[in-house]
Amino acid sequence: MIETRSIDYVPDDERHGKVSHQGPFWFVGNFQPFTLALGFVGPSLGLSLWWTIVAGIAGIAFGTLFMAFHATQGPVLGLPQMIQSRAQFGYRGVLLPLIGTLFTFVGFNVVDVVIIKSGLQSIFGWNPVVVAVVITVVAALVAIFGHDLLHKTFRVLFWVSLPLWIVLTCGVLFGGVTGTVSTPGGFTFVAFLVQFSVAASYNITYAPYVSDYSRYLPRNTKPSAIIASVFVGASASPAWLIPLGAWMATYLGASDALAGINQTGNDTFSYLGSVLAVVSTLVLVATMGLNAYSGMLTVVTGLDSLKSVKPTRNLRVMTIVVLAVAWLVMSLLLSNATTALNTTLLIMLYLLAPWTAVNLTDYFFVRRGHYAIADLFTPNGIYGAWSWRGLVAFSAGVLAEIPFVDLPFFVGPAAEALGEVDIAFIVGLLVSGVVYLAVTRSLDVSSELAFIEASRDVADPASAQDISTTVAEEDNR
Template sequence: MKQTASSPLPLGGIEVRSIDYVPENERHGKVRDQGPFWFLGNFQFFTIAIGFIGPSMGLSLGYTALGGIIGILFGTLFMAFHASQGAEMGLPQMIQSRAQFGYRGVALVLIGTLFTFVGFNVVDVVLMASGLHGIFGWSEVSITVVTSLIGMLLAIYGHDWLHRVFKWIFYLSLPLYIILTIAILLGAAGGKVPTSNGFTWVAFAAQIAASASYNITYAPYVSDYSRYLPRHTPARSIIAAVFCGAASSAIWLIILGAWLATRLGASDGLVALYTSGNAIFQGFGALIALSSIAAMVATMGLNAYSGMLTVLTALDSLRKLQPTRRLRVVVIVALTLLWGGIALATSVNAISMLFAALTIMLYLLVPWTAVNLVDYFLVRRGRYAITHLFTPNGIYGSWGWNGLIAYTIGFVATIPFFVLPDVYTGPVARLIGGVDIGWLVGLLVSAISYALLMRWQDASREEDAIQSSEWALGHVPLSPAAVHHSEAVAVRT
């Protein structure tokens, strides 16, 4: 594996690293930054719109809040456990997945993850353009172009700038939402108590599924932003920081969204923020709405950055490439044109689009996260030959058939349980009244399938490769047995 010399970035520098390994001497991240980073990742009106899903189906405030809490706590568990992999391996999330799906086979799984990144940014842009047009009458085309360009620039400058900007916006946004929440509790933000107290299992399950998917869809890229942490950072510290940050902000704003939907009849998160904010005092609505826009644009940068890593991983899996800065920029620009073009062409209702996109992302990503976590925590227990992830001739091979089969079985198993309103409802889902449990089926089936397929895997057979990899990365001295293994790999590659 070719290593490119670099050093921590100066204030104005563009990141050097992309899909390559981050050496120990460049690990300058801090665990204390992970909580605020992922807190802000959910601290914008996209999250508020998830709180509209239950009420739009007749669910009450209390049941919507309960469904949101259950879904977020469940989904964030998977996201947080993935975060610990970044520090240990020093790699982007999807490069790690070559251990389960193979050097070339991972490209098939990357289709679903790329859809996630592009899909989130399309929905982000549609929501922002609709909301700002509704508040200020601004041109939706101009909003789409400007926000896309800012997100693109953040992605180009990369990891350090994303962490830096997220921290600034966190300190800006937090006091504003605290003021709004206190005003709601004191009855100073307007609204009226509805006379109905609705509940259906279909609406409750839909709220849980949408909330769970919200943080599960962070799973394919959460370790992209923890890979600069020191290698021996305790896993429990990373997991706790990410879990607390991502779960707390999401629960807060989903409940806030449910209140706005049931008490103000809101159907647009940004307009609702503006209206309830101005009920406190004139001008506060614009301030909190614009802070939420800033957080969403920063999150678009995050999606674009991880989308770039996904594309480069896929291209490198098909044909070996050198991950240069120029290539990073070209891919990010191309992704910007893609999501911007789709956003300009769509006229789908924002809430329907949000729910459908999140549901599809969940069906695609759940089998992957099940396979990846079972492999990392139960099969290989965090022991990987990192250098072998960069060659099709290494111990993980070109095609990881066990991973691909388990993923396929898990995804196919979800199809009869699909619930996509106005698009498709699977036969089993119809039998149980349209309750969406497909994502849970996919999770369990993929995890069990992979565990069964790998039960004869002898992890000790990979030890020589792991030792030679650790030596190549400067972590440990090379044992005599690993010397022979290293020489054999060199001949093959």
Template sequence: MVTLADTEAGSIRNGPSLGIETRSIDFVPPAERHGKVSAQGPFWFLGNFQFFTIAIGFIGPGMGLGFGATILASVLGILFGTLFMAFHASQGPDLGLPQMIQSRAQFGYRGVIIPLLGTLFTFAGFNVVDTVLISQGLNHLFGWQIPTVALMLGAVAAIIAIFGHDWLHIVFRVLFWVSLPLYVIVSGAILFGIITPHAAGHTSFGWIAFAAQFAACAAYNITYAPYVSDYTRYLPTGQKRAALVLNVYIGASGAAIWLIILGAWLATYLGASDGMVAVSSAGNVVFPYLGTLTVLVSVAALTATMGLNAYSGMLTLITGLDCFANIPFSRGVRISGVLALAIVWLTISLSLNANAINALYDALSMMLYLLVPWTAVNLMDYFFVRKGHYAIEDFFTPKGIYGAWGGRGLLAYAVGFATSVPFFNLAGLYEGPIAHALGGVDISWAPGLLVSGVVYYLITRNLDLSAERSAIAASNEALGTNL
């Protein structure tokens, strides 16, 4: 076991570093904190401002749902799902730790490996689907070779992840300001009739299609939950929780709602089934090469998001290895983790030739199954059980107050997951009885969230929090903090 004192020291600074990040899953001391809460809005906005999001808007129209109903289902789904990701934001500056290290309080030093498997699948799965979407789209538009595009995407994403936290914020901020005016022009051209529909809209409605669109949108931002505090942990302590949560919420939900509605319009009125091709064609109607430029900038945004996935995936991988081995929290280990993940997602991506939209929908479903019980347990513990008070040093030893295996957290996770199984619908693999009764609509996230959270709250009612106070005080003294 590596203690916090053994980790590679980062340089004390008040601003971002332009070198390769030195820290990994270890605690970020107050002297190294920097950044502004207001920067979190554009950061998470850009995270959803790409073709992956546009494709979500195709689901409802593809099932015959009218444009207006698709908008309503999408807005409600995004507003609901974003709540769970946004509330994780306050854990970063409060604790100075990556998201999944903090989960050791609920699941134990080694028990956290259970939700870690789900989160690692999430990060790798998103990069697989992103690679498929981009490489197939660019092949369709420009004839670029799929293997070449995939390898270039992997290299750029890995480099961004290797340089780390501060470079991710810089890249995202630049791409936010580059992307925004392009999509404003394309969207404005639709609103003012410059881009005209090729087909008449319809007002068809069906509860099954409506529920499917809602569920996909809710799932979309819930799957961001394991990321959030990875990118808020360098913020100075004492941030206003409401302001931080609101910035993340508005950024992540605003971009998603915008581009999902754009995708729904493209599918409904232009008969689009490929977001990249549709945006290229629509933008080029406004003036030559606008669509092409928008496509290339959006590809850059999605590639940066792949770097985000690689970075958080690396933190998850190191956390998992640290559960059972003496892993140094060094720069070299971080780089090795990123490269290992890149090899895995590229190998899988290059072996796929299935329809990208089907891969997208199935991946979202599987990610949701694994993440929902975890986010319910984690948020319940943070806001209602321990209320943000933790012994940081005890996260890094199996002999600490959180133990090696957190029975309460693991039980709540298992019960929540088991309860949601009858609601699962994985096309061609499994359809639960309740999903079948609902016409194939997968709403497993609902019982998963409710049951896991309630069970965890009930079985922690007798948790002796007073016994943890001395460990918290000792940890704060050792770290020179008052967390």
């Protein structure tokens, strides 16, 4: 059935998720050609195979930590990620980070369509326009049916993909695939840092998604269990595919992920590459559905922040359709502009890193997981329309990043001094987290307890205004 929930609270009697599903879900989310292509970065900069593997795995481990800790918010609050962010930025102030998340979701889908249609055209000669339309329709349908179908689709693809990748990997490890070292490489600190940063940023961009897919878990889900499940799932597949991609780049000179999969697979076993290319495409399409679903939640959150809307099923469907048309048109118009698209995604990372720091600092160190759910749905609640603390910390992080950015049209002085290595997102994480801790020292979170208690069992956000007003009046008396 088509999911009815969107940005509204998921009550306890609808919590049917399982922690055991989180690992395979995020494993498959990264078990696709985009991840494999991360392994091309190091060799392209002269980094050796083994140093690429070390830098890639270290970066993935670092970035996944931030992503995994966001997953704990879903079971506790039963809300999408960006609705919870209103506690840090305010009911309307959350529009600022929403810009970054929306462009990330849409941007990823544009890049995914470009990868798929160009890859399938080169392998099978399929019409790229037809491919783009078909995969867009499929991804949109998966997103429209929603949370449960996304989880089931990823579980099926997990079991379909796993044996194929195992066979291909065995072919590489045990000599079934032969190749000559086209780019032996060595070690340079600059290349190592670039590979580390690219890998670390990869899973940080998943941070705005995570609680969208954990909010149906029971409220009493152990934080350690879900953190471990998400971390292992989201890091294991990149830790597998990045070394494989690095091997393809080093020994085969691969620069196209789908083409590399096709060549390596067919060298291992007849038609394995062709089958794996199709299955990898299906995984990428499912991931597009993931982006579309979270993109819908972002758009509806933004609309609701401007003017309160009723989160109906029709609104969900219409929003996904509009997003699908948008990314399809852009992917057709910008078919040869993947560099520009990747630059756009990098800029969005500059916005997401400070947001992640503010959100996690608030959740684990300031409010410690205690929020008045009803007040997240009204500008007149305890979190207000604009929360200066979150906005200041976020802005400080973004400003601190500027000297460290490395973009085609601008290289910051600090990045230039580092040999054009982009560590801006790490700077943004540190600065925003520290500034938020500093500005919240004057925040009296104990004054929020009455509101939290009053809204503890709220299942209907429409009643948020009444509850918040009632509690405020009682507090004044």
